Amino acid sequence: MIRKFLIAAAALAAAAPAFAADLPPREAPPVYTPAVPLFSWTGLYLGGQIGYAWGTDTLTVFPFGFGTNFTPNGVVGGAHIGYNLQLNQFVVGLEGDVEGTGISRSFSPGGVLYNTSIPVQGSIRGRLGVAFDRALLYATGGGEFAGFDTSYTGIGTFDRGSHTQAGWTIGGGIEYAVTGNWSIRAEYRYADFGHLADPTPFAFGFGSFVNHHETENAVRAGFSYKFDSFWTPVAARY
Numbered sequence: 001m002i003r004k005f006l007i008a009a010a011a012l013a014a015a016a017p018a019f020a021a022d023l024p025p026r027e028a029p030p031v032y033t034p035a036v037p038l039f040s041w042t043g044l045y046l047g048g049q050i051g052y053a054w055g056t057d058t059l060t061v062f063p064f065g066f067g068t069n070f071t072p073n074g075v076v077g078g079a080h081i082g083y084n085l086q087l088n089q090f091v092v093g094l095e096g097d098v099e100g101t102g103i104s105r106s107f108s109p110g111g112v113l114y115n116t117s118i119p120v121q122g123s124i125r126g127r128l129g130v131a132f133d134r135a136l137l138y139a140t141g142g143g144e145f146a147g148f149d150t151s152y153t154g155i156g157t158f159d160r161g162s163h164t165q166a167g168w169t170i171g172g173g174i175e176y177a178v179t180g181n182w183s184i185r186a187e188y189r190y191a192d193f194g195h196l197a198d199p200t201p202f203a204f205g206f207g208s209f210v211n212h213h214e215t216e217n218a219v220r221a222g223f224s225y226k227f228d229s230f231w232t233p234v235a236a237r238y
Contacts, residue, residue, distance in 0.1 A: 002158065027237045030035065039133060039134055039180065041129075044229075046081040047079070047225060049079075049187075050225060052219055053076045055214060057212055059114065061208065061209075062208060072105035073103060074102030076121070077100065079117060082094055089121075091130070092127065093126070094125070095126065096122065096123065101121055104116070104117035105117075105149055108210045111155070114151075115184075118148055118216075121144065121146035121147070123144045123145065123191075134177040136176070141169060143167070145167075146165050152203040154202070159202050161196075163224070171193075173186055175224075180226075181225055191215065194213070195213050
């Protein structure tokens with residue numbers, strides 16, 4: 001009996017290597033890779049911009065009814081602050097900016113020298129965009145504000161005016177995130193500041209005034225620094 005048991009055990013031991021060779025090879029466990037944060041446009045940001053603006057000042061002198069137009073232009077530059085919220089691929093935000101400008105022009109169509117300049121301007125706008133990872137295409141629009149200085153110089157006469165005008169602006173641009181915090185942008189906007197009127201008792205006589213309609217086109221390049229938000233989406237890779 002014992003002999004039969006020993007013979008069976010020996011046969012089993014001899015067959016074990018061949019049986020093990022027929023088993024499928026055991027795969028190594030997967031290597032864990034830490035989660036990698038995805039880029040998000042969500043967060044508070046601030047930055048600066050510089051550009052060039054050109055506009056049209058269409059004016060009419062009352063009560064005479066004659067008019068003309070000329071094109072104030074110059075460098076613009078300043079700072080902006082805003083907040084973005086990214087929802088899947090879409091980005092919504094609110095942005096405000098303020099700029100000092102060199103926009104100015106003098107024009108003399110008929111014996112009187114007209115001058116219009118814009119020392120300062122700013123805006124509060126909404127932004128709506130589509131994100132392609134670190135690239136953002138966006139449209140923007142809202143309220144635009146500007147200070148206008150105007151003057152009228154004739155032969156021995158002088159009138160001037162100063163106004164703060166509210167209008168609207170619309171445009172769009174592209175922004176690219178160079179790093180997780182820094183981005184650069186290029187933008188175009190059109191603004192319409194509506195009408196303003198200046199009394200001109202010395203240049204054209206008592207009871208006269210000049211009505212202006214001011215519009216502006218501007219291109220800007222800028223940069224922004226986005227502060228890290230409390231929530232950052234992540235993608236785990238295995």
